[in-house]
Amino acid sequence: MNRPMRRVTAFLFVAFAALLLNVTYIQAIATSKYRDSPLNPRVAASITGKERGLIVTADGTVLARSIADPSDPSRFTREYPQGAVYAQVVGYSSLLFGDEGLERAYADELRSRRDLTVSDLIDALMGRDLSPKSLELTLDNALQHAAYDALGDNVGAVVALDPQTGAVLAMASTPSFDPESMLAANAHTLREQLLADPKEPLVNKAIARTYPPASTFKVVVASSAVENGVAGPTTQFNDLAELPLEGSTSSIHNYGNGPCRDGTTVPLDVAFRYSCNTIFAMLGLQVGAPTLYETSLQFGFDAPVGLELSAEESYFPTPNELDGPALAQSSIGERDVKATPLEMAMVASSIAHEGVLMQPYLVSRIVDVSGQTLDQTTPQIRSEVVSSATATVVAQMMEGVVASGTGTRATVPNVRVAGKTGTTDAGSSSQAVWFIGFAPVDNPTIALAVVVLDAGENATGGTVAAPIAGNILNYWLQP
Amino acid sequence: MNRDAEAALLVGAIVIASMGVGLVNLAQGGTIDAQVALTFFVFAAAFGSLHFAVRRWAQHASAFLLPIGSVLSAIGFVEVYRLNPHFAALQRWWLLIAAGIATVLLALLRNSGVAPLRRYRYMFLAAAVGLLMLPMLPTSWSFPLRGVIVNGSRLWTRFTVGPLQLNFQPGEIAKLCLVVFLASYLAERQPTLTASRTVGRFTIPEPRHLIPVVVAWIASFGLLVSQRDLGASLLLFAVFIAMLYVATERTAYLTVGGVMFLGGAIGASMAFPHVARRITAWLHPFSDPADTGYQILQSLFALGSGSLSGSGLGVGTPTRIPAAFTDFIFSAVGEELGLAGTVGVIAAYALLVAVGVGIALRSRDLFRKLLAFGLSFTLGLQTFLIIAGVTRLLPLTGITLPFMSYGGSSLVANFMILALLARISHEEHT
Numbered sequence: 001m002n003r004p005m006r007r008v009t010a011f012l013f014v015a016f017a018a019l020l021l022n023v024t025y026i027q028a029i030a031t032s033k034y035r036d037s038p039l040n041p042r043v044a045a046s047i048t049g050k051e052r053g054l055i056v057t058a059d060g061t062v063l064a065r066s067i068a069d070p071s072d073p074s075r076f077t078r079e080y081p082q083g084a085v086y087a088q089v090v091g092y093s094s095l096l097f098g099d100e101g102l103e104r105a106y107a108d109e110l111r112s113r114r115d116l117t118v119s120d121l122i123d124a125l126m127g128r129d130l131s132p133k134s135l136e137l138t139l140d141n142a143l144q145h146a147a148y149d150a151l152g153d154n155v156g157a158v159v160a161l162d163p164q165t166g167a168v169l170a171m172a173s174t175p176s177f178d179p180e181s182m183l184a185a186n187a188h189t190l191r192e193q194l195l196a197d198p199k200e201p202l203v204n205k206a207i208a209r210t211y212p213p214a215s216t217f218k219v220v221v222a223s224s225a226v227e228n229g230v231a232g233p234t235t236q237f238n239d240l241a242e243l244p245l246e247g248s249t250s251s252i253h254n255y256g257n258g259p260c261r262d263g264t265t266v267p268l269d270v271a272f273r274y275s276c277n278t279i280f281a282m283l284g285l286q287v288g289a290p291t292l293y294e295t296s297l298q299f300g301f302d303a304p305v306g307l308e309l310s311a312e313e314s315y316f317p318t319p320n321e322l323d324g325p326a327l328a329q330s331s332i333g334e335r336d337v338k339a340t341p342l343e344m345a346m347v348a349s350s351i352a353h354e355g356v357l358m359q360p361y362l363v364s365r366i367v368d369v370s371g372q373t374l375d376q377t378t379p380q381i382r383s384e385v386v387s388s389a390t391a392t393v394v395a396q397m398m399e400g401v402v403a404s405g406t407g408t409r410a411t412v413p414n415v416r417v418a419g420k421t422g423t424t425d426a427g428s429s430s431q432a433v434w435f436i437g438f439a440p441v442d443n444p445t446i447a448l449a450v451v452v453l454d455a456g457e458n459a460t461g462g463t464v465a466a467p468i469a470g471n472i473l474n475y476w477l478q479p
Numbered sequence: 480m481n482r483d484a485e486a487a488l489l490v491g492a493i494v495i496a497s498m499g500v501g502l503v504n505l506a507q508g509g510t511i512d513a514q515v516a517l518t519f520f521v522f523a524a525a526f527g528s529l530h531f532a533v534r535r536w537a538q539h540a541s542a543f544l545l546p547i548g549s550v551l552s553a554i555g556f557v558e559v560y561r562l563n564p565h566f567a568a569l570q571r572w573w574l575l576i577a578a579g580i581a582t583v584l585l586a587l588l589r590n591s592g593v594a595p596l597r598r599y600r601y602m603f604l605a606a607a608v609g610l611l612m613l614p615m616l617p618t619s620w621s622f623p624l625r626g627v628i629v630n631g632s633r634l635w636t637r638f639t640v641g642p643l644q645l646n647f648q649p650g651e652i653a654k655l656c657l658v659v660f661l662a663s664y665l666a667e668r669q670p671t672l673t674a675s676r677t678v679g680r681f682t683i684p685e686p687r688h689l690i691p692v693v694v695a696w697i698a699s700f701g702l703l704v705s706q707r708d709l710g711a712s713l714l715l716f717a718v719f720i721a722m723l724y725v726a727t728e729r730t731a732y733l734t735v736g737g738v739m740f741l742g743g744a745i746g747a748s749m750a751f752p753h754v755a756r757r758i759t760a761w762l763h764p765f766s767d768p769a770d771t772g773y774q775i776l777q778s779l780f781a782l783g784s785g786s787l788s789g790s791g792l793g794v795g796t797p798t799r800i801p802a803a804f805t806d807f808i809f810s811a812v813g814e815e816l817g818l819a820g821t822v823g824v825i826a827a828y829a830l831l832v833a834v835g836v837g838i839a840l841r842s843r844d845l846f847r848k849l850l851a852f853g854l855s856f857t858l859g860l861q862t863f864l865i866i867a868g869v870t871r872l873l874p875l876t877g878i879t880l881p882f883m884s885y886g887g888s889s890l891v892a893n894f895m896i897l898a899l900l901a902r903i904s905h906e907e908h909t
Contacts, residue, residue: 002840004725005852009836012856015863016829020822022872026782027818034783039768039776041799042784 038188051076053110053132055090055102058167058364061141063090064103066132078183082141084176085148088204089139089309089362092179097191101204102135102362105308109133109366133374136365138167146475147172150468156452157205158472159345163438163447165379166349166358168307170448170472171342173205207311210338211432211451214422215275215461217333219347219436222272222280222397224287224295227390231283233269233397243278248325252281252332255423255460272397273405275421277332284331289322292331298385300346300357306382307342308362314343334425345449346382348436351398351418352444355391357382399441402466407435409466415477416441419469421461431455435465439473446476481542482534488546489530492553493522499557499792506793514564521571522553525578529894532582533901536589539908540901543834547827548882548897552890554824555883558811561793562804566885573887580891581898592906593899597846600663607656610649614706650711651879651888654718655895658857661719662849665726669845672727695719696739700747707753710868710878714861716740721860722853761874774801778869781807781814782821789817804885806877810869824883825866832859838904851903854896 026034034040055064063086066076078093080086091101099107112132147158147170160170175197181190194202203209225231241259243252254260260276271279284292296316297303305311315338317330329335342360350357359382366375386394398418401407407419419437424430433455438447450465450472497519501511526549533540552574560567588595596603613636616626627635627646638645665672672688699716702708720736723729747754756771764772764779777800784795797803797811804811813821835855842848858881868875879889881896 001725001728001845001848004728005836005839005848008721008725008852008856009832009859012832012859012863013829015867016825016832016859018872019825019863019866019870022867022870023782023813023818023821023825026779026870027786027813027821031783031786034779035786037776037780037783039765040780040784041777042780042796 051112051132052078052093052103054134055110055137056134057137057139057141057144059141063137078180080179083178083180085145085172086139087176087179088173088202088206088208089137089171090179092182094182094187097182097187100202101309102137105310106135106363106366110135131369133369134367135363136367137362138162138169138364139171139362140169143170143472143476144172146170147472148174148176150471150475151450151452154452154464154468155199155205155454156450156465156468157209157341158448158450158468159206159342160446160448160472160476161345161349161358161360163349163352163358163444166360166382167364167379168360168362169446169476171204171206171362173203175199175201177201204309205451205453206341207305207307207309208340210312210314210340210343211430211453212335212424213333213337213339213344214424214432214434215277215280215333216344216347216420216422216434216436216449217331217337217339218272218275218280219351219394219398219420220296220299221284221287221292221331222268223299223351223386223390223394224292225268225283226393227295227386228287228291230287230291231268233267233272233393235268236265237268237271237276237279237282239263239266239271239276240278240282243281243328245325245328247323250325250329252278252328254278269397269400272420273400275401275406281328281331284327285324287331289319289327292327293317293319293322295385298357298383299350300343300382301339305340305342305360307360311342312340314339333422341449341451343449344434344436344451345447348419348438348449349447350385351391351394352438352447353391354388355384355386357385395438395441398437402437406460406462407437407466409462410435410437410470410473412439412470412473412477415439415473417473419466421466423460423462431459433459433461433464435461435469437469437473439477446473448472482530482538485533485542485545486530489526489549492546492549493519493526495550496522496553496556499553500560502791503557503561503793506791514560517571518556518560521574522549522556525574528582529578529585529898532585532898533905536585537901537905540905541834541838543830544897544901544904547831547834548894551824551827551831551882554812554816554820555808555880555885557792558797558808558815558883559804559885561815562798562811563885566804569887570885570890573890576887577890577894581894584895584898585902588902593847593850593902596659596850597663597666600660600667603656603660603663607653607660610653610656611702613649645887648879648886648888650706650708651886651892654711654715654857655854655892657715658718658722658853659850661722662846662853665722666846666849669726672723673729691723693739696736696743700743704751707751708877709747709754709757710861710864710876713740713876714857714864714878716743717860718853718857721856722849725852726849757874757876761871764871774807775869775871775875777801778807778810779871781810782870785814785817785820787818789813789815789820791815805879806865806875806884807869808880808883808885809866812883828859828862828881831855832862835859835900838900838907841907842903843907847903847906851900854899858893858896 051066056062063082065079069075089101091103093099093103110132151174157173177194239259239261245251254277301314301316317336330337359380361377364377365373368374395418398420402410402417402419406421410419417439418441422434424432431454433452436449438444450469452464455464497515500518501515559570614626618626623639625637627637635646636649699712702712723732748758760771760775764775768776781797781800792815795814797814800807800810832855839848839851864876865878865880867873879886881893
């Protein structure tokens with residue numbers, strides 16, 4: 001009788017061994033399949049698990065906060081009260097997808113340090129404060145809303161800077177998304193949809209994408225020419241309808257394919273005002289690749305931006321990449337030249353600030369739980385791009401653009417506005433229309449760049465981007 | 480191992496229970512409070528009384544039984560406390576009652592041993608049948624004993640005395656009575672049941688001896704139909720077949736039983752939507768995660784989230800698992816104690832089965848042998864079925880995890896198994 005008993009028991013032990021293998025599989029091998037499943041309620045709960053610090057604007061508007069769960073005070077829900085308006089800048093904090101935006105850049109400061117990691121433990125023993133820290137941003141809530149609303153249904157971005165300090169006053173990117181939706185239980189599906197959207201709602205187009213700056217780059221070319229004595233505002237140029245490019249089958253045309261003005265000669269300031277392509281291509285060739293390259297570097301091209309958020313580098317080709325045709329095409333902001341909206345705002349800001357480019361920044365202060373400042377950003381000069389005299393000359397030319405040129409729709413009543421429009425060539429890889437500018441001209445308090453993508457076949461910087469800039473400037477300058 | 484080592488191990492289990500309660504309190508932001516002391520005293524009283532009962536009336540009993548039972552009870556209790564302190568408070572009472580009943584059982588058998596159980600076998604059979612029928616009592620009548628339907632299954636009986644209400648699952652005790660009956664019946668009929676006849680090349684049991692098999696199969700199937708209790712019907716049928724096989728050494732019973740089980744299972748899955756649902760949930764848990772697959776997925780999520788070392792007691796969210804403190808207690812332990820906890824628990828059950836079967840193997844008396852084996856096998860198979868169910872190794876069958884699940888009837892039945900095994904192992908040394 002013992003033999004069948006042993007057999008049955010052996011069978012039972014094989015079954016127990018199967019149990020051991022099975023739990024080992026679930027808990028040690030295929031763990032992530034269950035632990036990280038979007039259906040696992042712990043995933044959604046853990047997203048909002050710990051307390052994080054506040055993120056507020058310069059005027060004290062709350063952009064991100066942690067609210068304690070009424071049923072469990074040790075758990076917190078992360079809220080983004082301003083929703084889509086700041087979505088790409090503030091980002092979100094999610095264990096599912098990781099942190100994004102400032103939530104990512106300042107994860108260490110914002111997080112509660114009561115996780116009992118080794119470093120936290122040491123800090124706790126040293127008596128250091130472990131509560132999460134808060135961020136105060138340079139953004140102005142009303143201006144941010146104005147920028148976001150002005151973009152409306154367009155796909156595009158706006159960056160507004162304080163030219164005196166480099167503080168980012170507004171940074172909007174459309175279309176946007178609700179960051180709180182990334183913390184919801186169905187976040188996986190939602191994020192898939194957002195990622196698949198060709199309009200890239202999750203991307204901060206103000207800093208994370210580069211576009212051909214088109215004619216707004218003429219500000220850089222004009223600055224380089226004036227600074228280096230190649231030409232002045234009254235220097236006359238032949239108003240060619242077409243500029244054939246030596247060593248290339250292509251040629252430079254003006255917008256509309258005719259002569260820019262009357263076909264005779266045009267002074268540089270008028271050519272700037274009406275954005276004459278053939279003249280600026282000639283001017284670029286006269287300035288020469290090394291000098292133009294040098295100036296573009298001063299404006300911030302080909303270098304990391306140094307913003308708190310990770311931003312794309314804007315690109316201007318090196319002199320040995322620039323043969324004649326390439327230089328001519330680059331001088332009107334086409335071909336390989338690529339810029340982020342932030343970079344073009346920096347260009348406008350440099351001219352506004354007497355040729356001095358201030359380092360842009362988003363976070364003005366880091367504050368501890370008691371409101372005490374732990375770290376404060378002091379404005380810093382990034383580069384002295386051109387002389388104050390050059391800046392004044394270029395500013396005057398830019399004022400002409402808004403007063404009577406291509407950018408009249410950015411006008412603000414009783415305020416002198418300087419600007420430059422830009423419209424990419426029909427043949428460009430991506431269609432972008434631009435307006436960059438600053439105001440008031442005598443004492444600039446704002447410099448901005450507006451870009452709108454795929455705005456339509458006949459859209460230009462003057463008809464699409466300039467009105468948006470006008471709305472924003474009106475809001476900022478008309479109390 | 481001697482009784483002093485047993486006492487030391489029991490103290491360890493008592494400390495696990497009370498310190499576990501303390502850890503849960505601390506993890507949930509509370510303090511070490513009276514719950515810790517209360518748990519300590521209840522476990523000390525329950526296992527203290529059992530230990531002294533064994534010392535006094537079964538001093539030669541295996542010293543492994545109580546420590547394993549106590550440590551499983553301790554881990555289960557801490558997890559029940561963590562899930563629902565209200566049920567934990569009731570569970571403490573059940574622990575005292577179960578230990579009390581097991582102590583009384585040891586006292587009653589102190590002179591006679593388990594032998595008298597053998598004489599009253601038909602009484603046990605009647606008790607088993609009666610107990611299994613109890614939940615079929617009308618749910619609404621004035622008699623103090625009535626049936627209760629929980630989650631669509633009719634496993635519960637409610638006993639009402641004035642304001643006091645007591646719910647219990649008679650099936651748990653019935654299981655025990657049936658094993659006693661089978662051990663006695665098979666020990667008696669062993670010679671005749673072994674008789675066989677040859678048909679061609681095959682040796683088959685006498686056809687009339689297959690009648691009890693058919694009766695057991697019908698009874699199990701009836702249980703499934705009337706009470707929708709998949710787990711208990713499978714368990715009872717398997718225990719019957721296993722004991723029949725052990726007693727007769729005829730593999731034909733296994734074959735016949737296996738075929739009948741398969742037929743029953745296939746028939747049930749086709750005839751009863753609730754059985755079909757269990758099978759769908761087992762095969763395709765992700766196909767309907769909010770409904771059919773919900774229970775098993777929540778269990779797997781808990782286990783997966785627990786990973787190697789678990790979230791820690793009181794830190795996980797096992798409250799997300801349906802029926803976490805009863806059928807799914809293993810998953811809750813898996814989330815908070817991780818693979819370390821689940822492997823430990825499975826190993827403890829395996830050890831308990833090994834000790835129980837060891838007692839059966841060493842038994843000289845046929846009845847004691849069959850009884851010890853039947854009790855150990857019941858315990859082991861029940862453990863396997865429910866753990867396999869919550870880990871998706873097999874379709875889910877709703878039965879309790881011995882010693883760990885919340886529930887008075889289960890605790891009483893399993894403590895009685897411990898007492899009987901202790902008594903049988905004692906008798907082999909006298």
